[in-house]
Amino acid sequence: IQMTQSPSLLSASVGDRVTLSCKAGQNINNYLAWYQQKLGEAPKLLIYNANSLQTGIPSRFSGSGSGTDFTLTISSLQPEDVATYFCQQYNSWTTFGGGTKLELK
């Protein structure tokens, strides 16, 4: 299943509301996760099952969507949120989106 993320690069300011998009090539029944990856580190799970916040993740992160269209929202961008964000489907085996690199403006 092809996963397409947009934009590939996003520049935003501290305090901004940020929205990242992920589109699946077919219905993935909300079997979608969002990961944050900082340079030199392993991916870190933020959201699973499209909208469930992983334990220990700040509440400024939220996930939404269903079927084929999904969104990760950061309600108020913090400096430590600079990273690359990946979506992953696990409805059929697993595939990843190409990532959105988030930087500070």
Add this chain to the structure above:
Amino acid sequence: EVQLVESGGGLVQPGRSMKLSCAASGFTFSNYGMAWVRQAPTKGLEWVATISYDGSSTYYRDSVKGRFTISRDNAKSTLYLQMNSLRSEDTATYYCTTPGPEGYWGQGTLVTVSS
């Protein structure tokens, strides 16, 4: 605490073989399907292979079929990836992970295929 610790990476010549291991702890390994995911330098995440919880089923991306073999030893809580006929395009950091909502990942092991 859940831990996945990969080992076995390093520098290898094209055409040679290498075997990666992933030691799991902190969860009931035998209850989970497992996967290998790789990430080439400065690139995105790419699924490589998946194995069912009991090892009875395995699945591979097309580019590694016939060259890579995923396996597991539930008694040792260890996942393996045997990589044969390695190519330069296999150069990547290899992660073991649970391919579902649990989101367990190791820290990765770097495999560099170069002469």
